[in-house]
Amino acid sequence: MFSWFGKISFTPCTKVAAFAEHLKEGRLVGSRCKKCGSENFPPRADCPNCLSDEFEFVEWHRRGKLLTYTRIDAAPTGFQDMAPYVVCLVELEQGGRAVGWMGESLKEEELRPDMPVEIRPRFFEEIEPIKLYLSVEKP
Amino acid sequence: MSRVGVVAIGHGRFGRREDASVQELAAEAFREALADGGLERKEIDAAIIAAVPEYHKQRSLTGLIMEYLGLNPRPAWLCEDACASGSAAIRSAWMAVKSGLHKVVAVIGAQKMTELSTPEILALMGRVGEVQWESIFGTTFPGYYAMLARRHMHEYGTTKEQLGLVAVKAHYYGARNKYAMFQKEITLEKALSSQPVASPFGIFDCCANADGAAVVILAEEERARALAKDRVVWLDGLGCATTTMSLLRRPTLVSLPSAVEAARQAYQMAAVVPSDIKVADVHDCFTIAELLAYEDLGFCPRGQGGRFIEEKQSYIGGKHPVNVDGGLKAKGHPIGTTGVSMACEIVKQLRGEAGERQVPGADVGLTHNVGGNGQYCFVHIYKKE
Numbered sequence: 001m002f003s004w005f006g007k008i009s010f011t012p013c014t015k016v017a018a019f020a021e022h023l024k025e026g027r028l029v030g031s032r033c034k035k036c037g038s039e040n041f042p043p044r045a046d047c048p049n050c051l052s053d054e055f056e057f058v059e060w061h062r063r064g065k066l067l068t069y070t071r072i073d074a075a076p077t078g079f080q081d082m083a084p085y086v087v088c089l090v091e092l093e094q095g096g097r098a099v100g101w102m103g104e105s106l107k108e109e110e111l112r113p114d115m116p117v118e119i120r121p122r123f124f125e126e127i128e129p130i131k132l133y134l135s136v137e138k139p
Numbered sequence: 140m141s142r143v144g145v146v147a148i149g150h151g152r153f154g155r156r157e158d159a160s161v162q163e164l165a166a167e168a169f170r171e172a173l174a175d176g177g178l179e180r181k182e183i184d185a186a187i188i189a190a191v192p193e194y195h196k197q198r199s200l201t202g203l204i205m206e207y208l209g210l211n212p213r214p215a216w217l218c219e220d221a222c223a224s225g226s227a228a229i230r231s232a233w234m235a236v237k238s239g240l241h242k243v244v245a246v247i248g249a250q251k252m253t254e255l256s257t258p259e260i261l262a263l264m265g266r267v268g269e270v271q272w273e274s275i276f277g278t279t280f281p282g283y284y285a286m287l288a289r290r291h292m293h294e295y296g297t298t299k300e301q302l303g304l305v306a307v308k309a310h311y312y313g314a315r316n317k318y319a320m321f322q323k324e325i326t327l328e329k330a331l332s333s334q335p336v337a338s339p340f341g342i343f344d345c346c347a348n349a350d351g352a353a354v355v356i357l358a359e360e361e362r363a364r365a366l367a368k369d370r371v372v373w374l375d376g377l378g379c380a381t382t383t384m385s386l387l388r389r390p391t392l393v394s395l396p397s398a399v400e401a402a403r404q405a406y407q408m409a410a411v412v413p414s415d416i417k418v419a420d421v422h423d424c425f426t427i428a429e430l431l432a433y434e435d436l437g438f439c440p441r442g443q444g445g446r447f448i449e450e451k452q453s454y455i456g457g458k459h460p461v462n463v464d465g466g467l468k469a470k471g472h473p474i475g476t477t478g479v480s481m482a483c484e485i486v487k488q489l490r491g492e493a494g495e496r497q498v499p500g501a502d503v504g505l506t507h508n509v510g511g512n513g514q515y516c517f518v519h520i521y522k523k524e
Contacts, residue, residue, distance in 0.1 A: 005275065006275025006276070007275065007277070008265075008275060009275065010270035010271070010274055010275065011270055042271075067286075067290065067392060068286040068287070068289045068290040068293070068392060069286065069289060070282045070285035070286050070289060070337045070338050070339075070340075071335075071337065071338040072277055072278075072282050072337050073334075073337065073338075074279065074281065074335075074336045074337065075261075075277055075279070076261050076262065076264040076265030076266075076277060076279055077258060077261045077262040077264075077265050078265060078277070079277030080261075082277065083277075084335075085277060087276050087277065087278055087282055087286070089286055089392075096387070097386070097388070098272075098387070099272060099273045099276050099278065099386070099387065100276065101276055108338075112293075113289065113290060113293040133275075133276070134276075
């Protein structure tokens with residue numbers, strides 16, 4: 001199911017594959033280590049703090065701030081039909097970061113590092129089977 | 140403690156080399172190194188190949204290069220650390236010599252990048268980042284450095300013009316380097332008006348894929364003195380560090396933490412400070428990368444990289460001449476070879492053999508070679524006596 005996440009998937013096999021199922025239901029999830037309580041976004045099967053492999057998914061807040069962004073004009077394979085597109089790096093209030101695409105509620109000219117944003121799960125409407133991504137929007 | 144010295148260097152022409160295969164490129168640089176050091180093949184005990192395999196149709200290139208250069212049955216192995224493979228190989232050679240296992244080791248950087256078709260290149264370009272969470276959004280190499288540039292502009296007021304000045308300097312010196320891919324000067328207007336790649340970068344903010352080879356030969360102290368006499372240049376400081384591959388967990392976006400740590404190690408080992416460095420070759424894969432290098436290496440205070448280039452402090456005659464061979468930007472970037480090429484330039488400078496690009500009084504030099512988006516960095520410090 002993890003292959004649902006992203007226009008192209010390079011990582012179909014992962015222990016955190018359920019991330020994509022949650023995303024499909026509109027939930028953003030990170031991971032919590034059952035041993036030491038360390039929380040991570042994006043989720044990790046193996047705790048970076050204590051290396052335990054016992055984890056559970058926890059719902060994650062979508063609010064954050066835009067750290068930086070770039071408009072990609074020269075796109076790689078699989079993304080040329082979308083170019084130009086704006087890639088954003090977002091720091092989440094709850095911790096962790098996410099990469100996503102600038103969504104329709106924002107304009108490139110309005111983007112400023114450190115501005116408040118929110119990430120939302122989105123479906124590619126034109127692509128079958130299920131394809132999901134993260135969209136960076138006005139809060 | 141015995142030292143390890145460079146006894147020979149060889150450099151081939153970089154560029155779109157439609158006339159040569161990868162082993163033929165290696166032969167150009169290897170032949171030049173033997174001539175440079177007055178060496179014969181029988182004096183070499185082992186070879187380390189620096190190359191990034193995914194660009195070559197030939198799998199396990201090391202075997203072919205050893206055969207083609209007539210180096211069998213000597214031991215050989217490959218070093219790969221993305222764009223820092225060349226320096227990884229030099230570090231490996233230093234360890235091999237220092238351990239006493241081998242006395243004379245050839246480091247052969249050889250890379251052919253332009254044989255791949257455009258779709259193959261574009262597919263590779265889409266997998267430079269962390270592929271599970273980042274590459275699925277179509278991130279690219281220029282895109283990653285562009286995001287670092289955007290953050291640097293935001294925090295320190297660095298401008299597009301300052302980035303452009305890095306390209307202007309690179310091409311100024313590239314025009315004076317016969318091995319460079321681009322041997323033509325450019326104006327700031329041209330640098331700024333270039334075709335958009337990944338905002339804020341245009342094409343002149345980016346280095347180009349290239350074909351090319353370079354060789355350095357290292358030897359233990361006694362052998363080095365016997366072979367190279369007063370032309371020996373010592374590799375006295377080695378630093379190497381890593382940071383996160385993904386920007387998702389990178390501790391800072393306005394510095395390469397791997398470079399800061401590698402520099403600290405190298406300065407300490409060589410017992411020098413930044414102000415001792417008379418000439419440096421740094422990893423300017425994108426214009427912002429050179430500004431980050433000035434700051435990470437301690438050539439200027441944090442955030443002042445833009446001003447440093449504006450004041451021409453990195454030109455010959457400035458505080459710290461940097462990339463006076465044209466850098467990756469003008470030389471071209473045959474990724475496995477680049478670190479070896481940097482070493483060749485610094486050795487040439489320290490010997491006083493750099494011709495019209497010679498930095499006067501260069502007795503301590505540095506290379507700064509970054510792999511990937513910054514996840515690896517090697518800093519090497521060379522001394523003349």
